[in-house]
Amino acid sequence: MLIRRVCREGGTVKKKANKRQPSQDRRERILDVARALFEEKGYQGTTTAQIAAAAGVPEGTLFEDFRTKxxxxxxxxxxxxxxxxxxxxxxxxxxxxxxxxxxxxxxxxxxxxxxxxxxxxxxxxxxxxxxxxxxxxxxxxxxxxxxxxxxxxxxxxxxxxxxxxxxxxxxxxxxxxxxxxxxxxxxxxxxxxxxxxxxxxxxxxxxxxxxx
Amino acid sequence: MLIRRVCREGGTVKKKANKRQPSQDRRERILDVARALFEEKGYQGTTTAQIAAAAGVPEGTLFEDFRTKxxxxxxxxxxxxxxxxxxxxxxxxxxxxxxxxxxxxxxxxxxxxxxxxxxxxxxxxxxxxxxxxxxxxxxxxxxxxxxxxxxxxxxxxxxxxxxxxxxxxxxxxxxxxxxxxxxxxxxxxxxxxxxxxxxxxxxxxxxxxxxx
Amino acid sequence: MLIRRVCREGGTVKKKANKRQPSQDRRERILDVARALFEEKGYQGTTTAQIAAAAGVPEGTLFEDFRTKxxxxxxxxxxxxxxxxxxxxxxxxxxxxxxxxxxxxxxxxxxxxxxxxxxxxxxxxxxxxxxxxxxxxxxxxxxxxxxxxxxxxxxxxxxxxxxxxxxxxxxxxxxxxxxxxxxxxxxxxxxxxxxxxxxxxxxxxxxxxxxx
Amino acid sequence: MLIRRVCREGGTVKKKANKRQPSQDRRERILDVARALFEEKGYQGTTTAQIAAAAGVPEGTLFEDFRTKxxxxxxxxxxxxxxxxxxxxxxxxxxxxxxxxxxxxxxxxxxxxxxxxxxxxxxxxxxxxxxxxxxxxxxxxxxxxxxxxxxxxxxxxxxxxxxxxxxxxxxxxxxxxxxxxxxxxxxxxxxxxxxxxxxxxxxxxxxxxxxx
DNA sequence: CATGAATGAGTATTCATTCAT
DNA sequence: TATGAATGAATACTCATTCAT
Missing domain, CATH: 1.10.357.10 (Tetracycline Repressor, domain 2)
Structure with missing residues (x-):
């Protein structure tokens, strides 16, 4: 079952040069924007994608700082x-x-x-x-x-x-x-x-x- | 004051008095099972399919009686x-x-x-x-x-x-x-x-x- | 927790007029294209989306005919x-x-x-x-x-x-x-x-x- | 025929002989734990993180020794x-x-x-x-x-x-x-x-x- | 050379609602 | 009017790989 990987590996995946984010700030920033969004649209009404976008972090980062939504x-x-x-x-x-x-x-x-x-x-x-x-x-x-x-x-x-x-x-x-x-x-x-x-x-x- | 209640007392509580009876029963039945399911599992936790099944009506019928969930x-x-x-x-x-x-x-x-x-x-x-x-x-x-x-x-x-x-x-x-x-x-x-x-x-x- | 629904309900969702698909044919067709895709790219390498697209059915339909991939x-x-x-x-x-x-x-x-x-x-x-x-x-x-x-x-x-x-x-x-x-x-x-x-x-x- | 083996017999089996020793050990260790994990859970079932952890090396190191999984x-x-x-x-x-x-x-x-x-x-x-x-x-x-x-x-x-x-x-x-x-x-x-x-x-x- | 935090593309499944019969 | 099969948008989370230090 190596196929999926194979496909992905086909093209080299190049993204914009990313800058590091000071981790502590980031956590606080996520908490801040999450609070704002939850306040505005409720828990179910807020998606992890929205939170990540608002905090200016990639979605995966959310799940580094917090195991689940x-x-x-x-x-x-x-x-x-x-x-x-x-x-x-x-x-x-x-x-x-x-x-x-x-x-x-x-x-x-x-x-x-x-x-x-x-x-x-x-x-x-x-x-x-x-x-x-x-x-x-x-x-x-x-x-x-x-x-x-x-x-x-x-x-x-x-x-x-x-x-x-x-x-x-x-x-x-x-x-x-x-x-x-x-x-x-x-x-x-x-x-x-x-x-x-x-x-x-x-x-x-x-x-x-x-x-x- | 509670006057308004008095007003509605004269007639039996029929909203769409002209609707034929089976429909009225059905509506009540749906409301009953919906209440039970909502009580048990919350709004998000209850699917329209479950409500329809429990009420013994086809799913489409739900949306005849109620425009949305x-x-x-x-x-x-x-x-x-x-x-x-x-x-x-x-x-x-x-x-x-x-x-x-x-x-x-x-x-x-x-x-x-x-x-x-x-x-x-x-x-x-x-x-x-x-x-x-x-x-x-x-x-x-x-x-x-x-x-x-x-x-x-x-x-x-x-x-x-x-x-x-x-x-x-x-x-x-x-x-x-x-x-x-x-x-x-x-x-x-x-x-x-x-x-x-x-x-x-x-x-x-x-x-x-x-x-x- | 009614929010999510609310959001979706905001705009009326209108799609192209869909034609019915004779169900038996469909199941066979799905099996056929699934076989072809699995053959070509393996199980993991084939996504349900691809199968649905190849069979010309919406993705949800797959899961009506087959509970899981x-x-x-x-x-x-x-x-x-x-x-x-x-x-x-x-x-x-x-x-x-x-x-x-x-x-x-x-x-x-x-x-x-x-x-x-x-x-x-x-x-x-x-x-x-x-x-x-x-x-x-x-x-x-x-x-x-x-x-x-x-x-x-x-x-x-x-x-x-x-x-x-x-x-x-x-x-x-x-x-x-x-x-x-x-x-x-x-x-x-x-x-x-x-x-x-x-x-x-x-x-x-x-x-x-x-x-x- | 099996001749080719004979040729390689003269020297000990060192591929990158100039590499310093710790790296060589590390590579072997990674191969060992990777084999064990793959054996146990298959290719897809094993994550690079698990392999790195089990080998006691940082994840990035894996990709120094091996370009991809x-x-x-x-x-x-x-x-x-x-x-x-x-x-x-x-x-x-x-x-x-x-x-x-x-x-x-x-x-x-x-x-x-x-x-x-x-x-x-x-x-x-x-x-x-x-x-x-x-x-x-x-x-x-x-x-x-x-x-x-x-x-x-x-x-x-x-x-x-x-x-x-x-x-x-x-x-x-x-x-x-x-x-x-x-x-x-x-x-x-x-x-x-x-x-x-x-x-x-x-x-x-x-x-x-x-x-x- | 070494690190490990950061990245973000990728995916099976659900379910409210519609609409051809 | 009644049906229920058909629809497809929507979503949390993983993990191989990179790259700034």
């Missing part, structure tokens, strides 16, 4: 989430009181989703359907994030600033749900929201509900 | 939403007081999503990415549904049962968001929720936040 | 082998004596391979590497064919026309091997052989070796 | 065939009589194929399809090998030990064919054959056919 999305997500979690951690430093920390948590979340529509869209709409997501590092990060909020709620209960009779899970649902609805309207309709105002309003409602 | 999903959604809205309207009859009506609204929503995982999954995860959705009748129905809740909230403010200083939009966000988070955990993890308990907990939180 | 080769082989076995059976009728029957067997084999280079090439060179071959109907047929020759040899021993001390397996090896070498030189070098002469010479040698 | 297979073949021809030449020394020499020829052939399944498999199944093979040194060697057997047959005719009326070509076909069939069953089915027994049986048949 799916690995690529997860890599985009992970990078963004990690940046966000670092940011969040910094934001929460030096803030006292569970409620104040929850307020900051909400603010940071809205602030980030506002700037990175990609995270909102993919976390809410795309990856949830992918069973692989639940084994991914991105999911781990989100789990921890989730637990962070649960932790803050319980902290509040312990320190007495949050009523002991609230159901922490439902509180989390309401907070995440409120954020998600707010962000979603924007993510889908391009109807931008004001982070400070939304934070104030969401906290206004939620705190009145849970304050001791 | 996308139209078919939307039709499934529309039918379910319409059934739901009829149900909701009935549930709300004879209930006095905005808060009581909102409670019933939440309960109905959770109750229905619990029984029709398809609506939850597709409304939250699939159709939102489809620009066509925003022109579809399904979206119109959801819009009006949305406005219904807004109406109830404003009603409450007017009748004095809800604080005048709440932001109605954010209240709606918190309510829908809370519902969605609750339903989502279930839709994705098969972790069933109890409708009555969840209603009670969600209302407990929300009402404490908005009660005058 | 591999199924297609086996189908070509099976058809040819079946035709050959029918032919052989007819040739052997009314011939008395194991040696005479073996001579006819050899002659038929050479005669057919001479006309159907494809069988020679694929049976000797290509399918043997394919594990799937050993489960295929084509292989079953060849097995039976093999056993037929072994049967004739044993028959000869029983009737006393073949020496009892020969190793039947090696006799078969020598016969098939002799045929194969003869056919192979031709199959590869386009150096045609004369069926009658080769039969005479091969039988001359072999019979002198095995005759009682 | 195809050149590499041929090189493996050539080396094995050369080793075999040297071996054969040695085996035939001091044997008198064409039939005795042919017997040794057959034995050596079977003995070698038995130990180097690679040669059997590639010569019978893979390279024959490659038009490049017929220009390769490996093919030259096999041609000469072929002619060697033809020479022995003619020798036998001249010395009167082989009947003058046999067709030398068909004798060769029967001998090679018999060997190939025997080896093939083993190469494909892992059904090992006994070299001495097979030699005896094959010679038993063939000699009875051609003995004067």
């Amino acid at each position: 799916r690995d690529l999305v997860f890599a985009v997500l992970e990078r963004d989430i990690e940046v966000y979690l670092d940011f969040l951690e910094l934001q929460l430093r030096g803030i006292e009181g569970a409620l104040n920390r929850i307020r900051k948590f909400i603010w940071s979340h809205l602030y980030t989703w506002r700037r990175r529509r990609f995270i909102a869209r993919f976390l809410i709409l795309e990856v949830r359907q992918d069973p692989g997501y639940y084994q991914s590092h991105a999911h781990d990060l989100m789990q921890r994030y989730n637990e962070d909020l649960m932790g803050l709620i319980k902290e509040g209960i312990e320190e007495g600033s949050i009523r002991a009779d609230v159901n922490a899970e439902m509180v989390r649902n309401v907070i995440f749900g409120g954020i998600e609805q707010t962000a979603l309207h924007w993510a889908l309709k391009e109807d931008p929201f004001d982070v400070d105002t939304c934070t104030k309003e969401l906290c206004g409602l939620v705190f009145r509900a849970i304050q001791a | 996308r139209d078919l999903v939307f039709a499934v959604l529309e039918r379910d939403i319409e059934v739901y809205l009829d149900f909701l309207e009935l549930q709300l009859r004879g209930i006095e007081g905005a808060l009581n009506r909102i409670r019933k609204f939440i309960w109905s929503h959770l109750y229905t999503w619990r029984r029709r995982r398809f609506i939850a999954r597709f409304l939250i995860l699939e159709v939102r990415q489809d620009p066509g959705y925003y022109q579809s009748h399904a979206h119109d129905l959801m819009q009006r549904y949305n406005e219904d809740l807004m109406g109830l909230i404003k009603e409450g403010i007017e009748e004095g049962s809800i604080r005048a200083d709440v932001n109605a939009e954010m209240v709606r966000n918190v309510i829908f968001g809370g519902i969605e988070q609750t339903a989502l955990h279930w839709a994705l993890k098969e972790d069933p929720f109890d409708v009555d308990t969840c209603t009670k907990e969600l209302c407990g939180l929300v009402f404490r936040a908005i009660q005058a | 591999r199924d297609l080769v086996f189908a070509v082989l099976e058809r040819d082998i079946e035709v050959y076995l029918d032919f052989l059976e007819l040739q052997l009728r009314g011939i008395e004596g194991a040696l005479n029957r073996i001579r006819k067997f050899i002659w038929s084999h050479l005669y057919t391979w001479r006309r159907r280079r494809f069988i020679a090439r694929f049976l000797i060179l290509e399918v043997r590497q394919d594990p799937g071959y050993y489960q295929s109907h084509a292989h079953d047929l060849m097995q039976r064919y093999n056993e037929d020759l072994m049967g004739l040899i044993k028959e000869g021993i029983e009737e006393g026309s073949i020496r009892a001390d020969v190793n039947a397996e090696m006799v078969r090896n020598v016969i098939f091997g002799g045929i194969e070498q003869t056919a192979l030189h031709w199959a590869l070098k386009e150096d045609p052989f004369d069926v009658d002469t080769c039969t005479k010479e091969l039988c001359g040698l072999v019979f002198r070796a095995i005759q009682a | 195809r050149d590499l297979v041929f090189a493996v073949l050539e080396r094995d065939i050369e080793v075999y021809l040297d071996f054969l030449e040695l085996q035939l020394r001091g044997i008198e009589g064409a039939l005795n020499r042919i017997r040794k020829f057959i034995w050596s052939h079977l003995y070698t194929w038995r130990r180097r399944r690679f040669i059997a498999r590639f010569l019978i199944l893979e390279v024959r399809q490659d038009p490049g093979y017929y220009q390769s040194h490996a093919h030259d060697l096999m041609q000469r090998y072929n002619e060697d057997l033809m020479g022995l047959i003619k020798e036998g005719i001249e010395e009167g030990s082989i009947r003058a009326d046999v067709n030398a070509e068909m004798v060769r076909n029967v001998i090679f064919g018999g060997i190939e069939q025997t080896a093939l069953h083993w190469a494909l089915k892992e059904d090992p054959f006994d070299v001495d027994t097979c030699t005896k049986e094959l010679c038993g048949l063939v000699f009875r056919a051609i003995q004067a």
